[in-house]
Amino acid sequence: MPARSLAAAAEDPIALYAPRLFRAFGWYLRWFFWRNFHAVRIARDGCLPVTTDRPLIIYANHPSWWDPALFMLLASTIVHDRRGFGPMEAEALGRYKLFRRLGVYGIDTATRQGAARFMDTSLRILAQPGTALWITSEGRFTDGRVRPTRLRPGLAHLARRVPDAVIVPLAIEYTFWNERKPEALLRFGSPIEAEAGRSRDIAAWNALLEQRLTETMDGLANSAISRDPSRFQRLLSGRAGVGGVYDVGRRLAALAHFRHAQLAHEPGRETRR
Incomplete structure:
Protein backbone atom coordinates (compact mmCIF):
# COMPACT_ATOMS: atom_id res chain seq x y z
CA MET A 1 0.00 0.00 0.00
CA PRO A 2 1.40 3.46 -0.90
CA ALA A 3 2.61 5.61 1.97
CA ARG A 4 -0.19 8.17 1.42
CA SER A 5 -2.83 5.42 1.62
CA LEU A 6 -1.30 4.08 4.81
CA ALA A 7 -1.33 7.56 6.34
CA ALA A 8 -4.96 8.07 5.33
CA ALA A 9 -5.99 4.74 6.86
CA ALA A 10 -4.22 5.67 10.08
CA GLU A 11 -6.42 8.78 10.32
CA ASP A 12 -9.70 7.28 9.07
CA PRO A 13 -12.17 7.08 12.02
CA ILE A 14 -14.38 4.56 10.20
CA ALA A 15 -11.46 2.17 9.67
CA LEU A 16 -10.11 2.75 13.19
CA TYR A 17 -13.44 2.28 14.98
CA ALA A 18 -13.34 -0.80 17.26
CA PRO A 19 -16.88 -1.91 18.29
CA ARG A 20 -15.76 -4.30 21.04
CA LEU A 21 -13.44 -1.72 22.52
CA PHE A 22 -16.23 0.86 22.42
CA ARG A 23 -18.63 -1.49 24.24
CA ALA A 24 -15.99 -2.18 26.89
CA PHE A 25 -15.28 1.53 27.23
CA GLY A 26 -19.01 2.14 27.61
CA TRP A 27 -19.08 -0.10 30.67
CA TYR A 28 -16.02 1.68 32.03
CA LEU A 29 -17.84 5.00 31.59
CA ARG A 30 -20.80 3.71 33.59
CA TRP A 31 -18.42 3.11 36.49
CA PHE A 32 -16.58 6.38 35.88
CA PHE A 33 -19.75 8.49 36.02
CA TRP A 34 -21.02 6.46 39.01
CA ARG A 35 -17.78 7.32 40.81
CA ASN A 36 -17.81 11.03 39.98
CA PHE A 37 -21.49 12.05 39.82
CA HIS A 38 -24.54 11.67 42.01
CA ALA A 39 -26.63 10.95 38.89
CA VAL A 40 -26.89 11.42 35.14
CA ARG A 41 -30.39 12.69 34.33
CA ILE A 42 -32.36 13.38 31.16
CA ALA A 43 -35.17 15.98 31.22
CA ARG A 44 -38.58 14.34 30.79
CA ASP A 45 -39.96 17.25 28.75
CA GLY A 46 -37.31 16.79 26.05
CA CYS A 47 -37.37 14.60 22.95
CA LEU A 48 -35.15 11.52 22.92
CA PRO A 49 -33.51 10.83 19.54
CA VAL A 50 -35.85 8.59 17.55
CA THR A 51 -34.66 5.42 15.89
CA THR A 52 -34.45 6.10 12.17
CA ASP A 53 -32.46 4.92 9.18
CA ARG A 54 -31.65 8.51 8.26
CA PRO A 55 -28.33 10.22 9.10
CA LEU A 56 -28.35 11.54 12.67
CA ILE A 57 -26.47 14.61 13.92
CA ILE A 58 -26.59 15.53 17.61
CA TYR A 59 -25.12 18.93 18.41
CA ALA A 60 -24.61 20.33 21.90
CA ASN A 61 -23.30 23.22 23.93
CA HIS A 62 -19.81 22.73 25.37
CA PRO A 63 -19.66 23.54 29.10
CA SER A 64 -17.00 21.10 30.29
CA TRP A 65 -14.16 18.64 29.80
CA TRP A 66 -16.71 15.92 30.54
CA ASP A 67 -18.66 16.43 27.30
CA PRO A 68 -16.88 13.87 25.04
CA ALA A 69 -17.12 11.22 27.76
CA LEU A 70 -20.80 12.05 28.21
CA PHE A 71 -21.34 11.68 24.46
CA MET A 72 -19.79 8.21 24.58
CA LEU A 73 -21.93 7.27 27.59
CA LEU A 74 -25.07 8.32 25.69
CA ALA A 75 -23.87 6.56 22.54
CA SER A 76 -23.45 3.33 24.52
CA THR A 77 -26.86 3.58 26.22
CA ILE A 78 -29.75 5.48 24.65
CA VAL A 79 -28.27 5.62 21.11
CA HIS A 80 -26.60 2.22 21.29
CA ASP A 81 -28.06 1.10 17.93
CA ARG A 82 -25.66 3.43 16.10
CA ARG A 83 -21.90 3.80 15.86
CA GLY A 84 -21.07 7.17 17.33
CA PHE A 85 -18.41 9.51 15.89
CA GLY A 86 -17.34 13.03 16.70
CA PRO A 87 -14.65 15.63 16.00
CA MET A 88 -12.11 16.92 18.53
CA GLU A 89 -9.34 19.45 18.27
CA ALA A 90 -6.33 17.55 16.93
CA GLU A 91 -4.07 18.88 19.68
CA ALA A 92 -6.45 17.67 22.40
CA LEU A 93 -6.95 14.29 20.70
CA GLY A 94 -3.20 13.83 20.81
CA ARG A 95 -3.51 13.60 24.60
CA TYR A 96 -6.27 10.96 24.42
CA LYS A 97 -5.09 8.68 21.63
CA LEU A 98 -7.37 5.83 22.71
CA PHE A 99 -10.30 7.97 21.54
CA ARG A 100 -9.19 7.40 17.93
CA ARG A 101 -10.40 3.79 18.30
CA LEU A 102 -13.71 5.03 19.73
CA GLY A 103 -14.92 7.14 16.83
CA VAL A 104 -13.17 10.44 17.58
CA TYR A 105 -11.28 12.18 14.78
CA GLY A 106 -8.96 15.16 14.97
CA ILE A 107 -9.57 18.49 13.24
CA ASP A 108 -7.78 21.80 13.08
CA THR A 109 -10.48 24.47 13.06
CA ALA A 110 -7.98 27.28 12.56
CA THR A 111 -7.12 26.32 8.97
CA ARG A 112 -8.98 25.79 5.71
CA GLN A 113 -7.45 22.34 5.45
CA GLY A 114 -8.88 21.51 8.87
CA ALA A 115 -12.34 22.73 7.89
CA ALA A 116 -12.15 20.67 4.69
CA ARG A 117 -11.11 17.58 6.65
CA PHE A 118 -14.03 18.06 9.04
CA MET A 119 -16.45 18.27 6.12
CA ASP A 120 -14.99 15.34 4.18
CA THR A 121 -14.74 13.02 7.19
CA SER A 122 -18.19 13.93 8.54
CA LEU A 123 -19.84 13.37 5.16
CA ARG A 124 -18.21 9.94 4.82
CA ILE A 125 -19.38 8.99 8.32
CA LEU A 126 -22.97 10.09 7.71
CA ALA A 127 -23.01 8.19 4.40
CA GLN A 128 -22.49 4.99 6.40
CA PRO A 129 -25.70 3.30 7.62
CA GLY A 130 -26.24 3.15 11.37
CA THR A 131 -24.01 6.05 12.38
CA ALA A 132 -24.48 9.19 14.47
CA LEU A 133 -22.35 12.31 14.60
CA TRP A 134 -21.90 14.07 17.98
CA ILE A 135 -20.67 17.67 17.83
CA THR A 136 -19.85 20.32 20.46
CA SER A 137 -20.81 23.02 18.00
CA GLU A 138 -19.70 26.05 20.02
CA GLY A 139 -16.15 24.91 19.37
CA ARG A 140 -14.81 25.96 22.78
CA PHE A 141 -15.70 25.70 26.46
CA THR A 142 -18.61 28.08 27.13
CA ASP A 143 -20.69 28.59 30.26
CA GLY A 144 -24.26 27.43 29.73
CA ARG A 145 -25.62 30.83 30.85
CA VAL A 146 -23.82 32.82 28.14
CA ARG A 147 -26.22 34.42 25.67
CA PRO A 148 -26.49 34.72 22.77
CA THR A 149 -25.45 31.20 21.87
CA ARG A 150 -22.87 31.26 19.11
CA LEU A 151 -22.09 28.25 16.91
CA ARG A 152 -19.32 27.78 14.43
CA PRO A 153 -20.69 27.63 10.86
CA GLY A 154 -19.28 24.16 10.10
CA LEU A 155 -22.47 22.43 11.30
CA ALA A 156 -24.67 24.58 9.06
CA HIS A 157 -22.45 23.84 6.05
CA LEU A 158 -22.55 20.11 6.88
CA ALA A 159 -26.32 20.03 7.32
CA ARG A 160 -26.86 21.58 3.90
CA ARG A 161 -24.76 18.81 2.38
CA VAL A 162 -26.87 16.06 4.03
CA PRO A 163 -30.47 17.12 3.31
CA ASP A 164 -31.98 13.85 4.60
CA ALA A 165 -30.32 14.19 8.03
CA VAL A 166 -32.15 14.57 11.33
CA ILE A 167 -30.45 17.15 13.56
CA VAL A 168 -31.06 17.07 17.32
CA PRO A 169 -30.00 19.83 19.75
CA LEU A 170 -28.69 18.67 23.13
CA ALA A 171 -28.31 20.87 26.21
CA ILE A 172 -25.83 19.90 28.95
CA GLU A 173 -25.38 21.20 32.50
CA TYR A 174 -23.26 20.01 35.41
CA THR A 175 -24.58 21.32 38.69
CA PHE A 176 -24.71 20.63 42.40
CA TRP A 177 -28.04 19.99 44.10
CA ASN A 178 -28.25 18.48 47.58
CA GLU A 179 -25.49 15.87 47.55
CA ARG A 180 -21.69 16.04 47.71
CA LYS A 181 -21.30 14.99 44.08
CA PRO A 182 -22.71 16.93 41.11
CA GLU A 183 -25.57 16.10 38.76
CA ALA A 184 -25.05 15.71 35.01
CA LEU A 185 -28.24 17.09 33.45
CA LEU A 186 -29.32 16.70 29.83
CA ARG A 187 -32.18 17.77 27.63
CA PHE A 188 -32.75 16.77 24.01
CA GLY A 189 -34.58 19.32 21.87
CA SER A 190 -37.05 18.76 19.07
CA PRO A 191 -35.48 17.29 15.91
CA ILE A 192 -34.70 19.62 13.02
CA GLU A 193 -35.13 18.47 9.44
CA ALA A 194 -31.99 19.29 7.48
CA GLU A 195 -34.17 19.65 4.41
CA ALA A 196 -35.56 22.83 5.97
CA GLY A 197 -32.17 24.47 5.64
CA ARG A 198 -31.75 24.03 1.90
CA SER A 199 -33.74 27.18 1.17
CA ARG A 200 -31.74 29.25 3.68
CA ASP A 201 -28.32 30.81 3.31
CA ILE A 202 -25.62 29.68 5.74
CA ALA A 203 -26.09 32.63 8.09
CA ALA A 204 -29.85 32.04 8.38
CA TRP A 205 -29.39 28.27 8.78
CA ASN A 206 -26.77 28.82 11.47
CA ALA A 207 -29.11 31.26 13.24
CA LEU A 208 -31.84 28.60 13.28
CA LEU A 209 -29.47 26.04 14.81
CA GLU A 210 -28.40 28.59 17.44
CA GLN A 211 -32.02 29.43 18.26
CA ARG A 212 -33.06 25.80 18.69
CA LEU A 213 -30.06 25.01 20.88
CA THR A 214 -30.74 28.12 23.00
CA GLU A 215 -34.37 27.03 23.49
CA THR A 216 -33.19 23.58 24.57
CA MET A 217 -30.64 25.06 26.99
CA ASP A 218 -33.24 27.44 28.47
CA GLY A 219 -35.63 24.52 29.00
CA LEU A 220 -32.92 22.56 30.79
CA ALA A 221 -32.02 25.56 32.94
CA ASN A 222 -35.64 25.87 34.11
CA SER A 223 -35.70 22.21 35.14
CA ALA A 224 -32.26 22.43 36.77
CA ILE A 225 -33.28 25.48 38.84
CA SER A 226 -36.24 23.53 40.24
CA ARG A 227 -33.84 20.99 41.80
CA ASP A 228 -36.67 18.48 41.36
CA PRO A 229 -35.49 14.98 40.36
CA SER A 230 -39.01 14.03 39.24
CA ARG A 231 -38.60 16.32 36.22
CA PHE A 232 -35.82 14.03 35.00
CA GLN A 233 -35.38 10.43 34.02
CA ARG A 234 -32.37 8.86 35.72
CA LEU A 235 -30.03 7.36 33.15
CA LEU A 236 -27.42 6.44 35.74
CA SER A 237 -27.30 6.52 39.53
CA GLY A 238 -24.05 7.57 41.15
CA ARG A 239 -22.70 7.68 44.67
CA ALA A 240 -24.34 9.41 47.62
Whole structure:
Protein backbone atom coordinates (compact mmCIF):
# COMPACT_ATOMS: atom_id res chain seq x y z
CA MET A 1 0.00 0.00 0.00
CA PRO A 2 1.40 3.46 -0.90
CA ALA A 3 2.61 5.61 1.97
CA ARG A 4 -0.19 8.17 1.42
CA SER A 5 -2.83 5.42 1.62
CA LEU A 6 -1.30 4.08 4.81
CA ALA A 7 -1.33 7.56 6.34
CA ALA A 8 -4.96 8.07 5.33
CA ALA A 9 -5.99 4.74 6.86
CA ALA A 10 -4.22 5.67 10.08
CA GLU A 11 -6.42 8.78 10.32
CA ASP A 12 -9.70 7.28 9.07
CA PRO A 13 -12.17 7.08 12.02
CA ILE A 14 -14.38 4.56 10.20
CA ALA A 15 -11.46 2.17 9.67
CA LEU A 16 -10.11 2.75 13.19
CA TYR A 17 -13.44 2.28 14.98
CA ALA A 18 -13.34 -0.80 17.26
CA PRO A 19 -16.88 -1.91 18.29
CA ARG A 20 -15.76 -4.30 21.04
CA LEU A 21 -13.44 -1.72 22.52
CA PHE A 22 -16.23 0.86 22.42
CA ARG A 23 -18.63 -1.49 24.24
CA ALA A 24 -15.99 -2.18 26.89
CA PHE A 25 -15.28 1.53 27.23
CA GLY A 26 -19.01 2.14 27.61
CA TRP A 27 -19.08 -0.10 30.67
CA TYR A 28 -16.02 1.68 32.03
CA LEU A 29 -17.84 5.00 31.59
CA ARG A 30 -20.80 3.71 33.59
CA TRP A 31 -18.42 3.11 36.49
CA PHE A 32 -16.58 6.38 35.88
CA PHE A 33 -19.75 8.49 36.02
CA TRP A 34 -21.02 6.46 39.01
CA ARG A 35 -17.78 7.32 40.81
CA ASN A 36 -17.81 11.03 39.98
CA PHE A 37 -21.49 12.05 39.82
CA HIS A 38 -24.54 11.67 42.01
CA ALA A 39 -26.63 10.95 38.89
CA VAL A 40 -26.89 11.42 35.14
CA ARG A 41 -30.39 12.69 34.33
CA ILE A 42 -32.36 13.38 31.16
CA ALA A 43 -35.17 15.98 31.22
CA ARG A 44 -38.58 14.34 30.79
CA ASP A 45 -39.96 17.25 28.75
CA GLY A 46 -37.31 16.79 26.05
CA CYS A 47 -37.37 14.60 22.95
CA LEU A 48 -35.15 11.52 22.92
CA PRO A 49 -33.51 10.83 19.54
CA VAL A 50 -35.85 8.59 17.55
CA THR A 51 -34.66 5.42 15.89
CA THR A 52 -34.45 6.10 12.17
CA ASP A 53 -32.46 4.92 9.18
CA ARG A 54 -31.65 8.51 8.26
CA PRO A 55 -28.33 10.22 9.10
CA LEU A 56 -28.35 11.54 12.67
CA ILE A 57 -26.47 14.61 13.92
CA ILE A 58 -26.59 15.53 17.61
CA TYR A 59 -25.12 18.93 18.41
CA ALA A 60 -24.61 20.33 21.90
CA ASN A 61 -23.30 23.22 23.93
CA HIS A 62 -19.81 22.73 25.37
CA PRO A 63 -19.66 23.54 29.10
CA SER A 64 -17.00 21.10 30.29
CA TRP A 65 -14.16 18.64 29.80
CA TRP A 66 -16.71 15.92 30.54
CA ASP A 67 -18.66 16.43 27.30
CA PRO A 68 -16.88 13.87 25.04
CA ALA A 69 -17.12 11.22 27.76
CA LEU A 70 -20.80 12.05 28.21
CA PHE A 71 -21.34 11.68 24.46
CA MET A 72 -19.79 8.21 24.58
CA LEU A 73 -21.93 7.27 27.59
CA LEU A 74 -25.07 8.32 25.69
CA ALA A 75 -23.87 6.56 22.54
CA SER A 76 -23.45 3.33 24.52
CA THR A 77 -26.86 3.58 26.22
CA ILE A 78 -29.75 5.48 24.65
CA VAL A 79 -28.27 5.62 21.11
CA HIS A 80 -26.60 2.22 21.29
CA ASP A 81 -28.06 1.10 17.93
CA ARG A 82 -25.66 3.43 16.10
CA ARG A 83 -21.90 3.80 15.86
CA GLY A 84 -21.07 7.17 17.33
CA PHE A 85 -18.41 9.51 15.89
CA GLY A 86 -17.34 13.03 16.70
CA PRO A 87 -14.65 15.63 16.00
CA MET A 88 -12.11 16.92 18.53
CA GLU A 89 -9.34 19.45 18.27
CA ALA A 90 -6.33 17.55 16.93
CA GLU A 91 -4.07 18.88 19.68
CA ALA A 92 -6.45 17.67 22.40
CA LEU A 93 -6.95 14.29 20.70
CA GLY A 94 -3.20 13.83 20.81
CA ARG A 95 -3.51 13.60 24.60
CA TYR A 96 -6.27 10.96 24.42
CA LYS A 97 -5.09 8.68 21.63
CA LEU A 98 -7.37 5.83 22.71
CA PHE A 99 -10.30 7.97 21.54
CA ARG A 100 -9.19 7.40 17.93
CA ARG A 101 -10.40 3.79 18.30
CA LEU A 102 -13.71 5.03 19.73
CA GLY A 103 -14.92 7.14 16.83
CA VAL A 104 -13.17 10.44 17.58
CA TYR A 105 -11.28 12.18 14.78
CA GLY A 106 -8.96 15.16 14.97
CA ILE A 107 -9.57 18.49 13.24
CA ASP A 108 -7.78 21.80 13.08
CA THR A 109 -10.48 24.47 13.06
CA ALA A 110 -7.98 27.28 12.56
CA THR A 111 -7.12 26.32 8.97
CA ARG A 112 -8.98 25.79 5.71
CA GLN A 113 -7.45 22.34 5.45
CA GLY A 114 -8.88 21.51 8.87
CA ALA A 115 -12.34 22.73 7.89
CA ALA A 116 -12.15 20.67 4.69
CA ARG A 117 -11.11 17.58 6.65
CA PHE A 118 -14.03 18.06 9.04
CA MET A 119 -16.45 18.27 6.12
CA ASP A 120 -14.99 15.34 4.18
CA THR A 121 -14.74 13.02 7.19
CA SER A 122 -18.19 13.93 8.54
CA LEU A 123 -19.84 13.37 5.16
CA ARG A 124 -18.21 9.94 4.82
CA ILE A 125 -19.38 8.99 8.32
CA LEU A 126 -22.97 10.09 7.71
CA ALA A 127 -23.01 8.19 4.40
CA GLN A 128 -22.49 4.99 6.40
CA PRO A 129 -25.70 3.30 7.62
CA GLY A 130 -26.24 3.15 11.37
CA THR A 131 -24.01 6.05 12.38
CA ALA A 132 -24.48 9.19 14.47
CA LEU A 133 -22.35 12.31 14.60
CA TRP A 134 -21.90 14.07 17.98
CA ILE A 135 -20.67 17.67 17.83
CA THR A 136 -19.85 20.32 20.46
CA SER A 137 -20.81 23.02 18.00
CA GLU A 138 -19.70 26.05 20.02
CA GLY A 139 -16.15 24.91 19.37
CA ARG A 140 -14.81 25.96 22.78
CA PHE A 141 -15.70 25.70 26.46
CA THR A 142 -18.61 28.08 27.13
CA ASP A 143 -20.69 28.59 30.26
CA GLY A 144 -24.26 27.43 29.73
CA ARG A 145 -25.62 30.83 30.85
CA VAL A 146 -23.82 32.82 28.14
CA ARG A 147 -26.22 34.42 25.67
CA PRO A 148 -26.49 34.72 22.77
CA THR A 149 -25.45 31.20 21.87
CA ARG A 150 -22.87 31.26 19.11
CA LEU A 151 -22.09 28.25 16.91
CA ARG A 152 -19.32 27.78 14.43
CA PRO A 153 -20.69 27.63 10.86
CA GLY A 154 -19.28 24.16 10.10
CA LEU A 155 -22.47 22.43 11.30
CA ALA A 156 -24.67 24.58 9.06
CA HIS A 157 -22.45 23.84 6.05
CA LEU A 158 -22.55 20.11 6.88
CA ALA A 159 -26.32 20.03 7.32
CA ARG A 160 -26.86 21.58 3.90
CA ARG A 161 -24.76 18.81 2.38
CA VAL A 162 -26.87 16.06 4.03
CA PRO A 163 -30.47 17.12 3.31
CA ASP A 164 -31.98 13.85 4.60
CA ALA A 165 -30.32 14.19 8.03
CA VAL A 166 -32.15 14.57 11.33
CA ILE A 167 -30.45 17.15 13.56
CA VAL A 168 -31.06 17.07 17.32
CA PRO A 169 -30.00 19.83 19.75
CA LEU A 170 -28.69 18.67 23.13
CA ALA A 171 -28.31 20.87 26.21
CA ILE A 172 -25.83 19.90 28.95
CA GLU A 173 -25.38 21.20 32.50
CA TYR A 174 -23.26 20.01 35.41
CA THR A 175 -24.58 21.32 38.69
CA PHE A 176 -24.71 20.63 42.40
CA TRP A 177 -28.04 19.99 44.10
CA ASN A 178 -28.25 18.48 47.58
CA GLU A 179 -25.49 15.87 47.55
CA ARG A 180 -21.69 16.04 47.71
CA LYS A 181 -21.30 14.99 44.08
CA PRO A 182 -22.71 16.93 41.11
CA GLU A 183 -25.57 16.10 38.76
CA ALA A 184 -25.05 15.71 35.01
CA LEU A 185 -28.24 17.09 33.45
CA LEU A 186 -29.32 16.70 29.83
CA ARG A 187 -32.18 17.77 27.63
CA PHE A 188 -32.75 16.77 24.01
CA GLY A 189 -34.58 19.32 21.87
CA SER A 190 -37.05 18.76 19.07
CA PRO A 191 -35.48 17.29 15.91
CA ILE A 192 -34.70 19.62 13.02
CA GLU A 193 -35.13 18.47 9.44
CA ALA A 194 -31.99 19.29 7.48
CA GLU A 195 -34.17 19.65 4.41
CA ALA A 196 -35.56 22.83 5.97
CA GLY A 197 -32.17 24.47 5.64
CA ARG A 198 -31.75 24.03 1.90
CA SER A 199 -33.74 27.18 1.17
CA ARG A 200 -31.74 29.25 3.68
CA ASP A 201 -28.32 30.81 3.31
CA ILE A 202 -25.62 29.68 5.74
CA ALA A 203 -26.09 32.63 8.09
CA ALA A 204 -29.85 32.04 8.38
CA TRP A 205 -29.39 28.27 8.78
CA ASN A 206 -26.77 28.82 11.47
CA ALA A 207 -29.11 31.26 13.24
CA LEU A 208 -31.84 28.60 13.28
CA LEU A 209 -29.47 26.04 14.81
CA GLU A 210 -28.40 28.59 17.44
CA GLN A 211 -32.02 29.43 18.26
CA ARG A 212 -33.06 25.80 18.69
CA LEU A 213 -30.06 25.01 20.88
CA THR A 214 -30.74 28.12 23.00
CA GLU A 215 -34.37 27.03 23.49
CA THR A 216 -33.19 23.58 24.57
CA MET A 217 -30.64 25.06 26.99
CA ASP A 218 -33.24 27.44 28.47
CA GLY A 219 -35.63 24.52 29.00
CA LEU A 220 -32.92 22.56 30.79
CA ALA A 221 -32.02 25.56 32.94
CA ASN A 222 -35.64 25.87 34.11
CA SER A 223 -35.70 22.21 35.14
CA ALA A 224 -32.26 22.43 36.77
CA ILE A 225 -33.28 25.48 38.84
CA SER A 226 -36.24 23.53 40.24
CA ARG A 227 -33.84 20.99 41.80
CA ASP A 228 -36.67 18.48 41.36
CA PRO A 229 -35.49 14.98 40.36
CA SER A 230 -39.01 14.03 39.24
CA ARG A 231 -38.60 16.32 36.22
CA PHE A 232 -35.82 14.03 35.00
CA GLN A 233 -35.38 10.43 34.02
CA ARG A 234 -32.37 8.86 35.72
CA LEU A 235 -30.03 7.36 33.15
CA LEU A 236 -27.42 6.44 35.74
CA SER A 237 -27.30 6.52 39.53
CA GLY A 238 -24.05 7.57 41.15
CA ARG A 239 -22.70 7.68 44.67
CA ALA A 240 -24.34 9.41 47.62
CA GLY A 241 -23.03 10.28 51.05
CA VAL A 242 -20.09 12.18 52.45
CA GLY A 243 -17.53 9.46 51.79
CA GLY A 244 -14.53 8.19 53.72
CA VAL A 245 -14.56 7.22 57.38
CA TYR A 246 -17.84 9.02 58.08
CA ASP A 247 -19.82 6.81 55.68
CA VAL A 248 -18.06 3.69 56.94
CA GLY A 249 -19.26 4.59 60.44
CA ARG A 250 -22.83 5.07 59.25
CA ARG A 251 -22.78 1.75 57.44
CA LEU A 252 -21.52 -0.05 60.53
CA ALA A 253 -24.15 1.64 62.72
CA ALA A 254 -26.91 0.63 60.31
CA LEU A 255 -25.58 -2.93 60.17
CA ALA A 256 -25.62 -3.13 63.96
CA HIS A 257 -29.35 -2.28 63.91
CA PHE A 258 -30.11 -4.60 60.98
CA ARG A 259 -31.16 -1.78 58.67
CA HIS A 260 -30.00 -0.27 55.41
CA ALA A 261 -27.61 2.68 55.65
CA GLN A 262 -29.18 5.88 54.30
CA LEU A 263 -26.21 7.82 52.93
CA ALA A 264 -28.09 10.33 50.81
CA HIS A 265 -28.55 13.83 52.24
CA GLU A 266 -32.31 13.63 51.51
CA PRO A 267 -33.35 9.94 51.56
CA GLY A 268 -36.52 9.27 49.59
CA ARG A 269 -36.39 12.49 47.56
CA GLU A 270 -35.80 10.56 44.33
CA THR A 271 -39.20 8.88 44.51
CA ARG A 272 -41.28 11.97 45.22
CA ARG A 273 -43.78 13.12 42.56
